[in-house]
Amino acid sequence: xxxxxxxxxxxxxxxxxxxxxQKAVVWPPKDKAAFGYINNAPDPLxxxxxxxxxxxxRETDEDAVLNISLRPSKLTDFIGxxxxxxxxxxxxxxxxxxxxPVDHVLLSGPPGLGKTCLSHIxxxxxxxxxxxxxxxxxxxxxxxxxILTNLExxxxxFIDEIHRISKVVEEFLYPAMENSEIDFIIDKGPYAKTxxxxxxxxxxxxxxxxxxxxxxxxxxxFGIFYHLDFYEIQDLxxxxxxxxxxxxxxxxxxxxEEISRRARGTPRIANRLLRRIRxxxxxxxxxxxxxxxxxxxxxxxxxxxxxxxxMDRKVLKLVIETFDGGPVGIESLAASLNExxxxxxxxxxxFLLKAGYLKRTSRGRVASxxxxxxxxxxxxxxxxxxx
Numbered sequence: 001x002x003x004x005x006x007x008x009x010x011x012x013x014x015x016x017x018x019x020x021x022q023k024a025v026v027w028p029p030k031d032k033a034a035f036g037y038i039n040n041a042p043d044p045l046x047x048x049x050x051x052x053x054x055x056x057x058r059e060t061d062e063d064a065v066l067n068i069s070l071r072p073s074k075l076t077d078f079i080g081x082x083x084x085x086x087x088x089x090x091x092x093x094x095x096x097x098x099x100x101p102v103d104h105v106l107l108s109g110p111p112g113l114g115k116t117c118l119s120h121i122x123x124x125x126x127x128x129x130x131x132x133x134x135x136x137x138x139x140x141x142x143x144x145x146x147i148l149t150n151l152e153x154x155x156x157x158f159i160d161e162i163h164r165i166s167k168v169v170e171e172f173l174y175p176a177m178e179n180s181e182i183d184f185i186i187d188k189g190p191y192a193k194t195x196x197x198x199x200x201x202x203x204x205x206x207x208x209x210x211x212x213x214x215x216x217x218x219x220x221x222f223g224i225f226y227h228l229d230f231y232e233i234q235d236l237x238x239x240x241x242x243x244x245x246x247x248x249x250x251x252x253x254x255x256x257e258e259i260s261r262r263a264r265g266t267p268r269i270a271n272r273l274l275r276r277i278r279x280x281x282x283x284x285x286x287x288x289x290x291x292x293x294x295x296x297x298x299x300x301x302x303x304x305x306x307x308x309x310x311m312d313r314k315v316l317k318l319v320i321e322t323f324d325g326g327p328v329g330i331e332s333l334a335a336s337l338n339e340x341x342x343x344x345x346x347x348x349x350x351f352l353l354k355a356g357y358l359k360r361t362s363r364g365r366v367a368s369x370x371x372x373x374x375x376x377x378x379x380x381x382x383x384x385x386x387x
Contacts, residue, residue, distance in 0.1 A: 070243050070271055071117045073124045079242065080235035080267075081114065084226045088118070091224060092125045101154045102126060103223030104177055104204040106162075108211040110350040112268030113228040115207035116160065122205060123156040130156040135165035141172050145184060145197065148176055153200040162206035163213040170218055177204055177221045209346050230265030230354055233257065239267050240274055244289075249278055254291030262298050262307040264351045276301060306355070306374060311339075315348055316357060317375070319367045325380060327364030 072078050075089055095102040102122065107115040116132075123130035131147060138144050138159075151157060159165065165173075176182050182197040206222065208214060231239075240256040251274075259277065263270035280297035281289050302310050318336055319326050334341045349365075352358040357371040372379045 070246055071120065073121065075121055075125060078114070078117070078121060079238045080231045081228055084118075084228065088122070088224075088226070092122065096126065101128075101201045101203045104221065105206070105224040105226070106211070106214075106219065106222040107205065107207045107226050107228065109209070109228030110230070110266070111209055111346065112266040113230070114267060115228060116158070118226075118228075119156065119158040119205040119207065122203070123158075126154060126156070126203070128152075128154040128156055128203075130158055132158045132160070134160040135162050138165060138169050141169055141184070144169050144172055145182055148182065148199050148202070149197060151200060151202045154202070155200075156203045156205055158205045158207070160207045161209070162218075163208045163210050167215075170215065173204070174217060174221060230351065231267060232265075233260045236260035236263055236265070236267065236270050240270050243271050243274055247274075247278065249274070250288040252288065252290050255289045255294035258291050258294040258298065262303045262305065264307045265354070266351075273298065273301075273303070307351070308357075308374070311348055312352060312357075315344065315352065316367060316371045319358070319365060320371060320375070320377065325372075326359075326366035327361055328366075329364045333365065 075085055075092075078085055091102055105119075105122065107118060109115060119132075120130060129152065131151065133147065138147075147157065172182055172184075176199060180199040180201050182199065184195045184197060186193050186195060204222075211219070211227075237253070237256045237260045240259050241251065241253075244251040244256070255277070259270055259273050263273060277289055277294050277297045280300075281293055284293070286293055304313075308316075314337060315333065318333065319328055322336065323332070330341050330344060334344055337344070349358065349360075353360060355370075356368055357374065359366045359368050369379055
């Protein structure tokens with residue numbers, strides 16, 4: 001049985017929705033080789049650290065399967081974002097009492113904070129089916145019409161990265177969201193005809209990491225807006241303990257807090273670090289993850305005590321050393337790091353700005369006093385400009 005066959009077998013059982021009728025994934029899996037456990041490594045600890053790719057923002061097959069199994073399905077199980085959870089609970093309860101679909105929801109915030117998780121929770125709480133897609137995947141208007149016409153009353157359509165949807169497809173969303181209908185034009189010239197498709201009432205849940213790129217007409221058609229912010233250390237510690245329980249991992253409070261402090265305020269990163277520390281503890285023969293084991297493994301993975309990884313430190317050092325603390329434009333940063341601008345803006349910058357290591361001004365990015373202190377440096381006194 002190949003790894004690909006194992007992954008497909010596990011992934012087919014990972015969709016825990018009522019409408020699909022599929023069985024939930026059994027955890028822990030009987031076939032541990034499907035998740036790439038390390039056995040008989042010649043130098044296991046060094047090999048484990050070398051193979052860890054925490055700086056890569058893309059999810060691996062293991063991450064995708066485990067994230068499905070670790071996601072809560074009820075609002076009561078969702079940890080953190082208390083204001084959003086309380087407001088969403090009111091909206092869902094009112095919609096169920098009126099026996100109508102909940103209003104369209106727009107979720108914004110940095111990656112890994114629970115936007116996809118909340119969309120599945122909305123579908124679960126409303127006892128409806130969810131259809132998930134992404135903005136770049138809907139290339140033509142016909143694709144969107146096919147998706148919308150297959151929705152039943154009360155179903156949830158989840159569009160991830162909705163700000164990347166094309167303008168042509170976006171025009172078809174307007175009447176669908178407002179009036180539950182679509183006007184589709186067939187043929188051209190004098191033979192052109194307009195066909196009206198009547199849709200069943202549905203709920204559109206859009207998720208975006210860059211809400212500023214959404215057009216005003218599309219944004220105004222959403223009735224519920226929620227912005228997810230980075231998590232507190234206490235909330236992340238609860239998430240780590242919950243994930244450890246689901247993964248059958250023994251972990252103490254010191255280790256959970258150590259992971260939470262270095263997780264950049266993001267549950268997805270906290271779960272990823274927990275899995276890497278689990279591998280480290282398994283290879284070293286530890287039956288329980290303690291604070292010292294967590295700290296040692298995170299140090300080997302080059303995650304410092306402030307949660308900064310290698311890419312974060314590269315950005316800050318580049319601003320401080322090469323550009324004398326800034327200001328520096330995003331184009332110059334991307335060219336110097338040989339990275340895409342979107343990677344820096346969407347993945348690296350949000351946490352650095354939130355934590356106070358970086359400041360964004362009209363002239364560019366500037367390193368803060370906290371960034372200098374992090375590297376044990378003193379800010380240079382700049383001569384005031386004459387003009």
